[in-house]
Each structure stands twice: as C-alpha cells, then as structure tokens.
Amino acid sequence: MSHAKTPHVVDARYLEPPEPFVQTMEMLDRLQPGEKMLLLLFREPHPLYKVLRQNGHAWETELLPDGTFEILISR
C-alpha cells in the first residue's frame, strides 16, 4: 500500500505484537538513504522509538482523528 507521505508503508493496525516491530525493522533495512517509511498503528510504539533513537533514525508522529498514529521514519 502507498500513502501521500511515502510509498513505503507498514499498516500494522490489525497485527499482533511483535509483527509491527518486525515488519518495520525489515522495511527500514530495505530503504535507500534519504527515503522515508510510514508506520500505521493504534498506539504509540515507545519500545520502537528507543530502537530508532539508538540506530540514529529520526521520526515524526501524528495522531489522526480515528485513533491511528502515523509514524514517519527517516532512513
């Protein structure tokens, strides 16, 4: 699936843990430098934030009215 913010999207809203984390890390591995990916979830993934911080990724989070958190992560 694609999104206005980026073509690289992991829609993890109906996935059980640890799938959202695993799929996000797999997609981050595939991204080229300068590309971004979008993670969709119904919660804020604080454990993932910590890993992103450790690996030097920047991210922005937006909460949509339907309760979806959009997390835009830079490679």
Next chain:
Amino acid sequence: MQALLSFENAPPFAAPLRFFLTAPLFLVLAGLLVAGVGPDIFASRWLPATLAAVHLVTIGFMLQVMLGALIQILPVVAGANLTRPLRVATVLHLGLSLGALLLAAGFVFSRPALLGLAAALLGLSTLYFLFATARALRGVSSTSPTIRGLKLALLGLAGVIGLGMLLALAMGHGWSLPLAALTDLHAGWGLGGWGGVLLAAMAYVVVPMFQLTPGYPARPSWWFPVIVAGALVLWSLAVLADWPVIVRFCQGLLALAGIAFTGLTLRLQAQRRRARPDATYRYWQLGLSASIAALSMLAAAAIFPTAGDLPGWTLAFGILLVVGGFLPFIIGMLYKIVPFLAWLHLQNCGEAKVPAPPMNKILGDQDMQRQLRAHAAALGLLLGAIFWPEGLARPAGLALAFAGAWLAWNLFAATRRYRQHRVAILEKLATP
C-alpha cells in the same frame, strides 16, 4: 531484533509476577470472610466486615494487580523507565499486602490502632510508588491520550489514598467529619479517578492490540480522563462547601462519561477482526455489560436521589461495578499479560536459537474460560444474596473464594510451565 524488542525496556518477570500471583489470594480471603460472616454482611455497606471485604478486593486484588502491571507497562505505553523496578516492586508488594491485611483486620476486630497502622503503611507505599513513577515520567510529554490518562490516574491514586488515610484516622480517633460524604468521595476517586481513568488509558492500547479492534477515536480519548478528573475535583469542592446538588451533578457526569467509554468499547469490540471469542474478550464483555448496569444506577440515583435509599441499592451498585466490572477487566487483562510476558522472557532466554512455545501452551484458553464461568456464578450469587441473604450469602462467599482460588491456580500453573520451559531451553542451549 527480537531481543531488543523484548528486553531493552522490560523489567525482570519477577517484578510484576509477585503481584499477579498473590492478588487472587485476597479474593479468596474476601470470599471466605463473606462466607464466614454470612447474611449479616449484606445488611449495610457500613458494617465493619463489609468494609473489610471491600478493601480486601479493592486494595488486596485490584490495586496490587494495577500497580504490578504498571511497573511492567510504563516503558511500553509511555516510554518511562523506573530506575529500579525490582526494588520498587519488592517494597510496594510488601506494603500493599501487609496494608490490605491490617486494614481488613482493623475493620473486622474494630481496632483503631490497626486501622492507623494500615493507613500509614498503605500511604507510605503508595507515596513511594508515586514518587518513583513521577521521576520516571519527568520530561515525558503527553503525546498520546494514554500518557495523559496515566498522569491523571496517578492524581486519582493520590486522591483515593489521601482520603482513605483521612477516613481511617477519623474513624480511629472519632473526629467529627462528614464520614458518609467523604466515603462516597473516597470511592469516587478510587473507582473513577484512579480505576476508571487508568482502565481507559490502558484500554486505548490493549483493546486494539490484543482484541484486534479499531482504535479509540482521538477526541473522546483525550477528553475522558480530563472530564473524570474535573468532575472529581468539583465533587471534592462541593463536599467541602456542602453543596449536595453539585455532588449529584458530578456523580451524574461521571456516570455518563463512564457509560460513553464502555459503550464505545463495546462498539469497537463488535468490529474486532479476531473471529474466535477468547477468555479475555468474554471477560471484557461481562465487565462492560455489568459496568453499564452499575453506571446507569449511578445516573438514576443522581437524578432521583431517593433511589439510592432503596434497600440493597448501594450494595448492588458496588457489586456490579467492582465484581462485575473491574474484576473482569483486570482478570481478562491478566490472562493476556501473564502468558505474553512468559513467552517474551522465554523468547529472550532462547537467544533466537531455541524458539519459545506458543502462548496457549503456557495457559490454555479452556482453563481460563472455565474460571470465567466460576467468576460469573460468584457475581450472580453475590447479587442474589442482596435480596436473599439467608439463603445465598454463604454460597456467594464460597463461590467468590472458589473463583479466586481457581484464578490463582491458573496463574501458578502458567508460572510453573514457564519455569519448566525455561529449564528445557537452557538445557538445549547448553548442549553443543
């Protein structure tokens, strides 16, 4: 990768587990107390034995599980890490367990000294927890409704414990305070400001995650904790100023906010993508239905105050909300948290070389569903005992004790299986 997910932020399993394993024993004690005292315990909410049974359930079971789970879940839902989770868990577990026992004994034996000691112990333990949590949350901004809810729930915890200490001291020393109004307010802070707000803050995360439902819409999620906390602050001021109409207005507002939250959760559950109803789903359905019934009673009594004076009204409200609402929510979550944590720790233990067994090998759904039926039976008997105490009081108490013992058994069995798997995994790793 998996190890990072599991362990970077996770406190040791022993930290939350001690709370989860001992809490059901307080349900057993509460049930045995009801069975031992018999029909008299249903005569009024003010009897010492009734107060003892209520606090064995609310502090011994509810507060223990809630705080134990928070120690585990703070890093996951708020990115906040307690500095020494195991030490916090050890101190808190001891303080809460002893405090709940002393408080119940103080009520049953009418010993003011025990009540005072229990109040001091519970107050200090909670203060220590609040201090440790506030330190962990320092600098964490409220970027989600869950974090805002969590912070406001901690305010609610301070409120219920503070009022509880005041009441214990007032009863012990015969201070002339409006005890009835303060007791209602104490219950309001406990079940609304602490229990209700914490439940909502956690539900925003765990209901979509474990039951595969849509998310909670953002706007009501932001507002629910604020409305509940605001209504309780106003209720407190109204008690101080002796404005009964404002007190009733606040109770009505709390009831409506609670009904809106439970109704929304029911709607989300109806749209879940997990086809099979598991024990957690069924427990939550029971909890939501009973809560709506209880909150409707609260709304009705706010509009027609004479309803609250009907025989058995307050007891029915309390049993529906606590045994019918909060206990099912909490047990339903325990049935997800304990197998999940066991799986997580086994997964880490296997170092990605030996896979962890699936969660249903740690705790089977059938074991949980059977225990659920025992709990539902206890709820039915307790409600029945309000109207026919002579016949049902003792069976109701025994049923509650039985359901609590079964819960303890299920959780102990899960822990035993976890340990067996752990030994097997370590042996496999040691084999060249």
